[in-house]
Amino acid sequence: xxxxxxxxxxxxxxxxxxxxxxxxxxxxxxxxxxxxxxxxxxxxxxxxxxxxxxxxxxxxxxxxxxxxxxxxxxxxxxxxxxxxxxxxxxxxxxxxxxxxxxxxxxxxxxxxxxxxxxxxxxxxxxxxxxxxxxxxxxxxxxxxxxxxxxxxxxxxxxxxxxxxxxxxxxxxxxxxxxxxxxxxxxxxxxxxxxxxxxxxxxxxxxxxxxxxxxxxxxxxxxxxxxxxxxxxxxxxxxxxxxxxxxxxxxxxxxxxxxxxxxxxxxxxxxxxxxxxxxxxxxxxxxxxxxxxxxxxxxxxxxxxxxxxxxxxxxxxxxxxxxxxxxxxxxxxxxxxxxxxxxxxxxxxxxxxxxxxxxxxxxxxxxxxxxxxxxxxxx
Amino acid sequence: xxxxxxxxxxxxxxxxxxxxxxxxxxxxxxxxxxxxxxxxxxxxxxxxxxxxxxxxxxxxxxxxxxxxxxxxxxxxxxxxxxxxxxxxxxxxxxxxxxxxxxxxxxxxxxxxxxxxxxxxxxxxxxxxxxxxxxxxxxxxxxxxxxxxxxxxxxxxxxxxxxxxxxxxxxxxxxxxxxxxxxxxxxxxxxxxxxxxxxxxxxxxxxxxxxxxxxxxxxxxxxxxxxxxxxxxxxxxxxxxxxxxxxxxxxxxxxxxxxxxxxxxxxxxxxxxxxxxxxxxxxxxxxxxxxxxxxxxxxxxxxxxxxxxxxxxxxx
Numbered sequence: 001x002x003x004x005x006x007x008x009x010x011x012x013x014x015x016x017x018x019x020x021x022x023x024x025x026x027x028x029x030x031x032x033x034x035x036x037x038x039x040x041x042x043x044x045x046x047x048x049x050x051x052x053x054x055x056x057x058x059x060x061x062x063x064x065x066x067x068x069x070x071x072x073x074x075x076x077x078x079x080x081x082x083x084x085x086x087x088x089x090x091x092x093x094x095x096x097x098x099x100x101x102x103x104x105x106x107x108x109x110x111x112x113x114x115x116x117x118x119x120x121x122x123x124x125x126x127x128x129x130x131x132x133x134x135x136x137x138x139x140x141x142x143x144x145x146x147x148x149x150x151x152x153x154x155x156x157x158x159x160x161x162x163x164x165x166x167x168x169x170x171x172x173x174x175x176x177x178x179x180x181x182x183x184x185x186x187x188x189x190x191x192x193x194x195x196x197x198x199x200x201x202x203x204x205x206x207x208x209x210x211x212x213x214x215x216x217x218x219x220x221x222x223x224x225x226x227x228x229x230x231x232x233x234x235x236x237x238x239x240x241x242x243x244x245x246x247x248x249x250x251x252x253x254x255x256x257x258x259x260x261x262x263x264x265x266x267x268x269x270x271x272x273x274x275x276x277x278x279x280x281x282x283x284x285x286x287x288x289x290x291x292x293x294x295x296x297x298x299x300x301x302x303x304x305x306x307x308x309x310x311x312x313x314x315x316x317x318x319x320x321x322x323x324x325x326x327x328x329x330x331x332x333x334x335x336x337x338x339x340x341x342x343x344x345x346x347x348x349x350x351x352x353x354x355x356x357x358x359x360x361x362x363x364x365x366x367x368x369x370x371x372x373x374x375x376x377x378x
Numbered sequence: 379x380x381x382x383x384x385x386x387x388x389x390x391x392x393x394x395x396x397x398x399x400x401x402x403x404x405x406x407x408x409x410x411x412x413x414x415x416x417x418x419x420x421x422x423x424x425x426x427x428x429x430x431x432x433x434x435x436x437x438x439x440x441x442x443x444x445x446x447x448x449x450x451x452x453x454x455x456x457x458x459x460x461x462x463x464x465x466x467x468x469x470x471x472x473x474x475x476x477x478x479x480x481x482x483x484x485x486x487x488x489x490x491x492x493x494x495x496x497x498x499x500x501x502x503x504x505x506x507x508x509x510x511x512x513x514x515x516x517x518x519x520x521x522x523x524x525x526x527x528x529x530x531x532x533x534x535x536x537x538x539x540x541x542x543x544x545x546x547x548x549x550x551x552x553x554x555x556x557x558x559x560x561x562x563x564x565x566x567x568x569x570x571x572x573x574x575x576x577x578x579x580x581x582x583x584x585x586x587x588x589x590x591x592x593x594x595x596x597x598x599x600x601x602x603x604x605x606x607x608x609x610x611x612x613x614x615x616x617x618x619x620x621x622x623x624x625x626x627x628x629x630x631x632x633x634x635x636x637x638x639x640x641x642x643x644x645x646x647x648x649x650x651x652x653x654x655x656x657x658x659x660x661x662x663x664x665x666x667x668x669x670x671x672x673x674x675x676x677x678x679x680x681x682x683x684x685x686x687x688x689x690x691x692x693x
Contacts, residue, residue: 004481008470015469204431208465212526215429215459216482217451374433374448377392378426 002222009230014237019194023238027187028245034183035250038176051120052100054091055083058107066106069131080127104128110135177340178333180252182307185332187242188268189298191235195276196294198227199366205375206280206287220371228277228363235269255340260348264339267355268332272298274362275328281369298329305329331355379406381443382534382565383428388437390423390589397423398434399589405567405582410560412580413569414676420589421569422462425538428567429459441534455483458532462539464523466511473498473507476525483530497529500555517548524552528559535559536567541575553579573676585680592683597676604682605632605646606674610655612641613667621662628654 013019055070057063073081084091084100091103095115102114102124112128114121202224204211213223243265246252254261279294304327306313313330316323324330331354338348383405390398398420405411413421426432428439430448439446441453466475476494484490498504501521511519520540528535537556541549557579560566570576576583577597584594593600617636625641626634630648634641645651652671659666680686 001482001485004478004485008467008474008478008481011474012467012469208461208463209467211426211431211461212459212465212479213482214431214448215454215457216479217455218482219449219451374430376433378432 001218002226005218005223005226006230009227010233013194013230013234019234019238022190022193023187023235024241027183027242030186031180031183031242031246031250031252034176034179035252038179050079050082051102051123052082052084053124054094054100054103055085056088056091056103056105057085058105061106061108063106065135066110073127080123177252177254178306178313178337180246180254181333181336182302182305182329184239184242184246184265184336185268185305185329186298186302186307187238188235188265188272188332189275189301189329191231191238191269191272192276192279192294192298193291194231194235195228195273195278195366196280196290198224198231198273198277199280199290199370200287202227203370203375205283205378211378221367224367224370228273228367231273231277232270235273236266239265239269254336257339260339261336264332264335264348264352267352267359268328268335271328271332271355271359271362274359274366277366278362281366283369301327301329305333325354326358328355328358331358379408381405382407382441383411383567384438384440385424385428386438388424388427388434388439390420390427390432390434397589398427398437401437401586401589401591403584403591403594405565407565408560408563409581410556410566410568410579412576412583413567413586414571414573414576414583414680415586416571419571419586421571421586422538423589424586425536425567425569428536429457455530456533458527458530458535460524460527460535460537460540462542464511464519466519466522466526468511471508471510472503472514472522472525475511475522476529479526480529483532493529493531497525500528500558501525502551517544517551520544520548520552524555532564534565534567538569539571540568541570541572549575573680577676583676585676585683587680587684593679600676600679601674604674604679606644606678606682607647608645608651609672609674609678610641610643610645610652610669611672612643612655612659612669613639614641614659614664615639615667617641617664618662621658621664624658624662625655628658631655 057066070081070083073079074083083104084094086094088103088105091100092113094100095103095113098115101120102112104124105111105113110128110131112124114124200206201209202213202220204214214220240262243254243262247254247258247261275297276294279297280290282290285293302308304312304316304323307329313324313333316330324334331351335348335351335355338345338351342348381404383403385401385403388398388401389396401420401424403411403424413424415421423432427434428441428446430439430446430450441450442456444450444453446453467478470478473494476497477490480490480494480497484493498507501524503518503521503525506514506518506522511522514522524537524540527537535556541552544552553575556566556568560579566579568576568580580597582594582596583600584591585600586592593603595603614636622634622636622641625631625643628651630645630651631643632646633644636642641655643651643655652669656666656669
């Protein structure tokens with residue numbers, strides 16, 4: 001009886017167009033938009049590479065200091081520049097072929113020729129500007145205090161080099177990743193609509209379908225249990241699709257503990273379904289009211305977790321930290337932060353236990369209320 | 379005869395409104411029992427109480443000799459329910475819907491498959507097995523609704539206004555199907571506000587109004603409760619008052635009314651009433667058009683008992 005119910009719960013769920021749209025297609029579209037909006041910035045920051053450039057030293061110029069600076073710019077595992085000393089014509093030819101991003105001409109002042117626009121060209125321009133600005137200081141330093149020249153050169157190097165931060169773990173620490181975390185949390189919380197339909201389809205006062213089920217000899221606990229588990233499975237499937245799409249199609253870096261990301265997402269989905277199931281079981285409200293309540297809670301929850309305004313979560317953490325601990329969307333997205341940032345699992349465990357506890361409370365309360373035997377009104 | 383359903387002194391209140399007022403019913407094995415009444419008379423409330431979906435304030439309900447409760451699963455397995463509103467999954471095909479609901483009653487897979495096929499055959503849905511409900515016409519959808527309720531071969535079938543918004547052809551098919559189920563030994567409870575349907579298929583009828591049972595019996599028993607035995611209608615272009623008085627004075631005529639070019643004469647007992655009425659018209663040299671006579675209907679029964687016609691109440 002249970003398996004029969006479960007089979008048809010799954011069969012009917014995966015054919016619900018609304019579910020496919022809101023839990024699969026909509027997050028894909030939103031994720032793609034996020035990627036389009038933040039991805040370019042993200043890529044520039046996270047995938048900065050050595051810039052190839054040509055250097056042309058004009059005749060009669062003393063390039064001793066310049067060469068020292070250039071040497072320091074091309075040292076190390078990830079140097080700022082890869083330079084080729086050549087003449088002007090060859091350099092222009094290289095630039096035309098896109099072998100280099102710019103030509104640095106060392107004359108009385110440093111001048112720059114670049115092709116097109118982009119972060120690499122901007123970095124070269126920034127370097128040239130700073131070189132010219134500091135050249136005077138360096139020259140003065142060499143004249144007055146040769147010992148300090150090296151410090152000045154190093155200062156110039158630090159200012160010009162792109163800084164690549166070293167994360168504590170192998171995780172992704174860029175600011176934009178939080179939007180993708182919250183996107184996953186949003187899909188999980190949208191599971192509340194699936195949970196809401198469990199009660200609608202099982203309560204005689206909410207739908208003819210519920211009435212017909214209540215007239216059957218199948219105990220309500222079996223019907224409800226099958227519906228809940230079926231919804232958990234369907235929601236878990238949606239979560240797996242969402243995370244997989246973000247990770248493998250949009251190439252969002254969720255760190256090196258992907259399995260735990262999937263597990264956290266699934267737990268989040270179960271929490272969303274349980275929340276909707278609980279809201280649906282509140283007998284005082286009409287179905288329309290319950291749907292509105294579900295959507296409102298989902299939206300507020302996602303808003304407070306930073307889906308729309310990135311800084312709000314931090315503000316809440318500073319002022320009312322308890323709110324983040326009970327906000328389902330925050331708890332879900334926090335799991336991903338913990339996975340990405342923390343080197344151990346202590347915070348993750350707390351978050352997962354919180355999700356489990358919230359799911360259990362919502363589900364048990366929902367079952368207790370929904371299992372009522374008779375209705376005063378139908 | 380075995381009593382299948384016994385309702386005693388059932389009272390259901392919605393706040394100050396009394397939806398069921400000390401309702402008593404006995405429904406026997408093998409009969410088609412009709413619950414007739416206008417909308418809001420308490421038919422569906424009775425059914426919902428019967429199925430233990432609704433709580434009630436007072437009274438008792440027994441089905442198959444046992445008290446009906448929400449957990450009376452042994453009773454529920456022998457009941458089939460066809461709701462007023464179509465209760466099927468939009469996401470499941472015709473076959474899957476019937477299989478799902480049959481599976482709530484029948485656990486044996488082979489038996490269930492056979493029952494589902496038989497239900498499809500019975501309701502004439504063979505060509506629509508793989509159709510989704512949204513692709514079905516209103517009549518076919520109603521048939522699917524019925525198939526879902528009867529597939530498990532229940533001993534008692536409750537049909538709550540199953541022909542609402544159904545075309546005449548589908549309605550006839552549904553009514554024929556119900557009669558066939560009854561011929562196979564199933565007890566039927568049929569609620570409707572269409573008196574023609576009730577007259578056509580029910581062996582015994584209870585008429586309800588404002589939560590009360592106002593009459594109960596077979597069609598003939600109900601019609602014998604009222605004084606009207608015949609209604610004569612004659613189309614006339616004019617009817618002088620003195621002629622109307624003559625007709626009113628005829629033996630067995632208890633009411634004569636002329637309005638809208640129609641003379642309506644109600645008679646109670648007697649023979650040759652029509653001949654006597656026409657004789658008066660002939661003697662007064664009045665020409666007339668169509669003439670017809672009708673035996674009393676359940677509407678007349680309802681009208682006489684409540685003072686309002688069933689159809690007027692629907693309006």
